[in-house]
Each structure stands twice: as C-alpha cells, then as structure tokens.
Amino acid sequence: MSRLGPEDESGKRWLRRDLLAVRSRLTAGDVQETGAALAARALELPELAHARTVAAYVSVGSEPGTRALLDALHARGVHVLLPALLADNDLDWGAYDGPDSLVGVRHGGRMTLLEPAGDRLGPEAVLAADAVLLPGLAVDARGLRLGRGGGSYDRVLARLERAAADPALVVLLYDSEVVGRVPEEPHDRPVHAAVTPSAVHRFR
Numbered sequence: 001m002s003r004l005g006p007e008d009e010s011g012k013r014w015l016r017r018d019l020l021a022v023r024s025r026l027t028a029g030d031v032q033e034t035g036a037a038l039a040a041r042a043l044e045l046p047e048l049a050h051a052r053t054v055a056a057y058v059s060v061g062s063e064p065g066t067r068a069l070l071d072a073l074h075a076r077g078v079h080v081l082l083p084a085l086l087a088d089n090d091l092d093w094g095a096y097d098g099p100d101s102l103v104g105v106r107h108g109g110r111m112t113l114l115e116p117a118g119d120r121l122g123p124e125a126v127l128a129a130d131a132v133l134l135p136g137l138a139v140d141a142r143g144l145r146l147g148r149g150g151g152s153y154d155r156v157l158a159r160l161e162r163a164a165a166d167p168a169l170v171v172l173l174y175d176s177e178v179v180g181r182v183p184e185e186p187h188d189r190p191v192h193a194a195v196t197p198s199a200v201h202r203f204r
Contacts, residue, residue, distance in 0.1 A: 011183050012146070012149075012182070012183040015137075015138065015146060015179075015182065015183070016137055016146065016148065016149065019137045019138055019146075019177060020137070022176065023061075023062040023063070023174075024062060026062045031059075031062055031063075031064070031065050032065060034064055034065065034174065034197045035059070035064060035065020035066065035067065035068050035069075036065075036068050037197035037198070038064050038065065038066075038068075038069065038172060038195060038196070038197050039065075039066075039068035039069035039072055041195050041196070041197060041198070041199070041200060042069055042133075042170070042172070042195045043069070043072055043073075044200070045131075045168075045170065045193070045195070045200065047130070047131045047168035047170065047192075047193070048073070048078075048131055048168075048170075050130070051078060051129075051130035051131045051168075052078065052079060052130055053078070053079040053080075053081065053128050053129045053130055054073055054078050054079070054080055054081070054129060054130065054131045054132075054133065055080075055081040055082075055083075055093065055125075055126045055129040055131070055132045055133065055156075055167070056069070056070055056073070056080055056081070056082060056096070056132075056133040057082060057083055057133065057134075057135055058070070058082060058102060058113070058114040058115075059135070060111060060112075060113060060114065061111065063135060064172050064173060064174055064196075064197075066133070066172065067099075069133075069172075070082075070096055071098070071099070074096055074097070074098060079095065080095065080096035081093045081094070081095065081096070081121070081125055081126065081128075081129060082094055082095075082096045082102075082115065082116045083115070083152070084105070084115040084116060084120060085105075085107055085113060085115070085152065086123075089150050089151055089152050089155070090123055090152065090155050091123060091126070091152050091153075091155070091156055092120045092121070092122060092123055092125075093116075093120070093121045093122070093123070093125040093126055094115070094116025094117070094118050094119060094120055094121060095116060095118055095119075095121070096116060097118065101116060101117050101118060102114040102115065102116065102117060103115060103116075103117040123159065124159070124163075126156055126159065126160065127159070127160065127163050127165045129165075129167045130167055130168065131167050131168040131169075131170060132156070132160070132167045132168070132169050132170070133170050133171075133172055134147075134153055134169060134170065134171045134172070134191060135147070135148075135153070135171070135172065136171040136172075136173060136177075137173075137177060138173065138177045138178070138179045138182050139171050139173060139177070139178055139179070139182070139191065139194045139201070139203075140178075140179055140180060140181045140182045141180060141181065141203075142181075142190055142203060143190030143191045143192065143193075143194075143203030143204070144182050144184055144188050144190055144191075145171050145182070145188075145190075145191050146182040146183075154187055154188075157169070157189045158187065158189075161189065168192050168193070169189075169190075169191040169192045169193075170191060170192065170193045170194070170195055171191045171193075171194045171195075172194075172195055172196075173194055173195070173196050174196060174197070175196045175197060175198050175199065177196070178194055178196060178199075178201055190203055191203065
C-alpha cells in the first residue's frame with residue numbers, strides 16, 4: 001500500500017468531517033433505534049454465534065449504539081471485553097458484567113468514555129478474543145476501515161497480527177457509511193465484515 005500524499009491526507013480529513021457532520025444530526029432516538037437493529041443484525045453473524053470471547057466497545061454520542069448488543073452477548077454467556085484508554089492511546093481491557101460494571105472516565109479534554117469498572121486485564125487480553133468489534137466512521141469495498149484518527153485500534157490490529165491471532169474483525173456502522181473507497185496507509189488492515197442496521201457486508 002502506498003503512503004498517503006498531501007491530497008489523500010486532506011481527503012481523509014474531509015471524509016471524517018463529512019461523516020461526523022451527518023452523525024451530529026442524529027437524535028438520541030435515531031441512535032437507539034438503529035442500535036437495536038444493529039444488534040439484531042450482528043447477533044445473526046456465525047462469528048458471534050460461536051464466539052466464547054468478544055472484544056467490543058461502548059458506543060458514545062452519535063456512534064451506532066452498541067449497548068443492546070453488549071447486553072445480548074452478555075446474556076448469552078459470552079465473555080465480553082471492553083477497552084480502557086491508556087495515556088498513550090493504546091487500549092487496556094476489562095470484563096463487561098452488565099450496565100452496572102461501567103464507569104464514566106474523562107480523558108483530558110475529550111468526551112467521557114464508559115469503561116469497565118473492574119480489574120484491568122492488560123493490552124494482551126484482546127488476543128483471546130474470537131471476534132473483535134471495531135468502531136469506525138466508514139469502510140470501503142476492500143474492507144479498509146476509516147477510524148477517527150487516534151490510532152488506538154491500529155495498535156490493537158497490529159498486536160493481533162504480531163501474535164498471529166486471527167479473530168473475526170467486524171466494524172459497526174450506519175448504512176450510509178459503507179463507501180466506495182477510503183484513503184489507505186501502510187499500517188491499515190482490512191476487516192472481515194461490516195454490520196449496519198440493514199445489512200451485513202463481507203470482504204475478501
């Protein structure tokens with residue numbers, strides 16, 4: 001993969017801006033409704049039906065809602081891992097044991113994130129996951145994901161690759177966020193599938 005040139009870098013910033021602008025117009029009702037549809041669609045995935053451990057995340061703001069999905073997985077007896085942001089933007093992990101196991105944590109000037117309140121299991125805990133649910137802003141026809149630019153999940157994906165771990169990689173998005181192409185960088189790794197409220201998209 002080629003490195004981003006100035007035009008590609010600008011394109012990535014503009015694409016993020018446009019996608020976030022669309023999300024900002026969603027109401028709390030929109031997010032809740034699409035979150036329920038997203039959970040129903042995701043729970044049909046064979047990769048989740050047979051998973052014993054799933055690394056996921058708690059959606060915030062106008063992100064596609066994950067709370068219904070987390071609760072459904074937990075009710076199935078799945079060991080759900082949730083991230084805790086570290087100072088260097090890497091991710092530690094802790095277990096999800098229901099809504100009461102979350103605590104709000106504010107990181108600097110960023111929004112408050114809901115993180116697991118229990119013991120930290122270490123960044124390597126993700127290596128035990130059978131499936132990893134990833135946040136994103138878009139995915140393209142090649143399975144390349146556009147994130148927010150913080151790099152946390154790039155580190156997670158690199159850690160999985162170094163360890164030769166091969167969980168199912170699934171990004172959760174709105175329907176309009178499956179696009180023709182996103183700018184790419186050398187460290188980008190494609191996901192296996194994208195789940196939106198109305199469809200499952202699979203990539204080679």
